[in-house]
Amino acid sequence: MTTMNRRVLLRRRPVGEPTPDDFEVVESPVPEPAAGQALLRTVWLSLDPYMRGRMDEGISYTGTPNPALGDVMVGGTVSEVIASNHRDLAVGDVVVGAQGWQAYAVAGPRGLRKIDPGVAPISTALGVLGMPGLTAYVGLLDIGQPRPGETVVVSAATGAVGAVVGQIAKIKGCRVVGVAGAQAKCDYAVKELGLDACVSHRAPNLDSALRAACPDGIDVYFDNVGGAVLAAVLRLINRNARIPLCGLISEYNARERPAGPNLRPILTQRALVKGFIVGDHTDRMADFLRDGSAWLREGRLRYREDVVEGLERAPEAFIGLLRGANFGKLLVRVGPEPARR
């Protein structure tokens, strides 16, 4: 019996919101590792909003070309080494990398990071202890620079990045207000993540709801979404506010680039807006893993995973992600956990 590889390819470039027909699930032989390569079996695939941009024509903003039609979809993965022609990769090693939406891949050690399954569940390497966690850490601490007692607002507050932002801001002694969609997410943000308040962006009057939650104004806004939430936040920012701009999820599916918020508060409040991309900040990974692992161990950093079973369900899960249908870090279980050694 030959095991086959399963892969999700980009079949068509979406116009607006992606549809299942933009993807194609195919089977092909499991590849053979060349000299200097290992064969990796995907255990976990991460689904993240940035992938929407990677489906468009052109160069991604990380500087790498987007997949061509027929290429495998890109994505972060946790994999087990199941065969190896490289001395740095041993069978049984668990690695985090970017093998994309597929069950098997071959790769050299470049771009892979070994993870220790003893520290935390290996899926966390794609979430609270991975790229989303580093995004939160760098954006909040290096750009936002929150001071104790300041008010920090974070959008997509229960998402993979937002949940870490809110909890680190609490650790740093801030008043923290989340913004999320569903009431269940808002409840979770307060009761489980420990935020001081959480406002639904579906509130009939977002301005007044946010104002009530931020009686002292807003000093730091970690923005994942743009759109109406950003506009409402700007009306409440304090002098010298800092706005790490991490994502604009609200417009990723837009067919035309929507207008932005009125910028007058940025001028009058002497505010700072800084776009950033986590890939520029891997020099902070060691600091983040040190702090993040400690906070996790101490129970100060909680996380929630939204697990989808099976690679073939990745397209619909991804489409839902862009609508905010997930609740917690969205992961696809592509294969079984590695046997514990």
Place this chain on the structure above:
Amino acid sequence: MTTMNRRVLLRRRPVGEPTPDDFEVVESPVPEPAAGQALLRTVWLSLDPYMRGRMDEGISYTGTPNPALGDVMVGGTVSEVIASNHRDLAVGDVVVGAQGWQAYAVAGPRGLRKIDPGVAPISTALGVLGMPGLTAYVGLLDIGQPRPGETVVVSAATGAVGAVVGQIAKIKGCRVVGVAGAQAKCDYAVKELGLDACVSHRAPNLDSALRAACPDGIDVYFDNVGGAVLAAVLRLINRNARIPLCGLISEYNARERPAGPNLRPILTQRALVKGFIVGDHTDRMADFLRDGSAWLREGRLRYREDVVEGLERAPEAFIGLLRGANFGKLLVRVGPEPARR
């Protein structure tokens, strides 16, 4: 014969664009300086776009309450001391301050800075060697941080602030592209100020005109105007671009706050936008005056004044300023130059 004071009062708060009826020119007795005060005769009054905001209800973004109806309009002035009850202010001294739209005022030394008529014409203390010059210096150098060879774009490029921005950027070795309205202003920016190019925001296709003028993209955008120019610039910014946000003249007369530009390039290019107010940066005045005076003396910093004769013409000149009708630093000659001592 008694000399009377003339004053321009805020008669009505404008809705949208100010009209002459929003102002009232009145005569009143020349005030008497109390103990610790001097009597100042206004020589020059500065007209600046920020004054539009000071005509609205409320607290200005500098933190001071806006004038009440019937109060004198606020504004920067160069004045001659003509009587004094304070030992630090001698008759004949020339001072720069904020005595407002009036021919005479009484004031103590606080908020006044003596200027040396031997260094440059005293009107320059309201322009190239005054608040507009400091605005340019701080915004460009401290926030924009241009490096030699980078492309710097400045809007309102022949205005009091913009003209200094462009010339300092040239001194720092940048490619400098101005944006202005009238063709005569664009010609002046290139031929007299030495900019590499200047684009009219009235060009039929602002995007392509700006792209042609900035073949290597845009690294620093010193923004005075917001609106369509900012949106066009964002589409051309390079990675790690810096945008000192100094003013939003294009919307100062708007009855409702207009939408802003799409912010995606700020995210994807990791750009920085920083609002600033010159009043927060008076600690840089000494550095600026040292550098600015030297550049002026060396002929590396040129300036153009647009002089209106007589205080009673200030309202119409100010209304024109917000339409871009002025050409160079807009000044009102309120009274004769002090006799040279």
